[in-house]
Amino acid sequence: MIEVQGVSHRIGQTPILSDISLRLPKGRLTALIGPNGAGKSTLLSLMGRLMPLQAGQITVDGSDIARTDTRQLAKQMAILSQSNPLGSRLRVRELVSFGRWPHHQGRPGPQDAAQVSRALDDMDLTQLGDRFVDALSGGQRQRAFIAMTLAQGADWLLLDEPLAALDMAHARGVMARLAGLRDAGRSVVVVLHDINHAAVWADHIVAMKDGRIVAEGPPSQVCTAPTLGAIYDMDLRVMQVDGKPLVLHHL
Numbered sequence: 001m002i003e004v005q006g007v008s009h010r011i012g013q014t015p016i017l018s019d020i021s022l023r024l025p026k027g028r029l030t031a032l033i034g035p036n037g038a039g040k041s042t043l044l045s046l047m048g049r050l051m052p053l054q055a056g057q058i059t060v061d062g063s064d065i066a067r068t069d070t071r072q073l074a075k076q077m078a079i080l081s082q083s084n085p086l087g088s089r090l091r092v093r094e095l096v097s098f099g100r101w102p103h104h105q106g107r108p109g110p111q112d113a114a115q116v117s118r119a120l121d122d123m124d125l126t127q128l129g130d131r132f133v134d135a136l137s138g139g140q141r142q143r144a145f146i147a148m149t150l151a152q153g154a155d156w157l158l159l160d161e162p163l164a165a166l167d168m169a170h171a172r173g174v175m176a177r178l179a180g181l182r183d184a185g186r187s188v189v190v191v192l193h194d195i196n197h198a199a200v201w202a203d204h205i206v207a208m209k210d211g212r213i214v215a216e217g218p219p220s221q222v223c224t225a226p227t228l229g230a231i232y233d234m235d236l237r238v239m240q241v242d243g244k245p246l247v248l249h250h251l
């Protein structure tokens, strides 16, 4: 379980997160949703220790991230940020291999190579393994970064908008892979803007707005017209398709 207790965050005088307390279940796929600027990336970055905590505490499977050794944390948790700076002369396979660094620290073995190949294959990048990352399309590049995160083989995967820039077939492929990892006992936290991906694939949804948690629960509970309508300030319709909520809005 990831447990967030009393986490607040400010940038200058501006409050970004206000007293967030949250428990993310282990072995589940959790979707983090909410409008632009709600604080999703900030919260995910704090959970992944990409930024120091200003107030409160976050534990991952019982260990306080503020006190966990960096290499240990990298085995526990892999995080994909919303924007990823790019080393220009890097090949796709080399980028994905960085995910294995916490395991081999510069001396990759056959096990590491196998994990890299598997991650490339999962993200449909095997044919592009020798291409330079800066010579990929936007969606291919995004898949390369997801592959790097998968290759890390951590217990927890935190991904910030992994579906941004992906076509619908690859978006589905990424969600299916994340669900497969969940079925194999791993824990996934994924920021999504496409509510229908959250509704179909997530076990648990956390909705944020204005730096606070405004709804939390299974998709059937969170994906209702009144709840989502209030979060996004929109008129929405929710239908049931194959027992799952399908959210529609006017164009």
Ligand SMILES: Nc1ncnc2c1ncn2[C@@H]1O[C@H](COP(=O)(O)OP(=O)(O)OP(=O)(O)O)[C@@H](O)[C@H]1O
Pocket (backbone or CB within 6 Å): 011, 016, 034, 035, 036, 037, 038, 039, 040, 041, 042, 043, 082
């Ligand atoms: N470096 C910064 N300086 C000032 N304000 C910031 C900074 N980074 C983020 N913010 C503000 O913090 C708030 C939360 O940002 P955050 O990136 O966490 O939102 P988000 O929910 O991930 O949004 P999106 O869906 O657009 O990615 C926003 O209002 C944003 O403008």
Ligand SMILES: [Mg+2]
Pocket (backbone or CB within 6 Å): 040, 041, 042, 082, 160
């Ligand atoms: Mg964000």
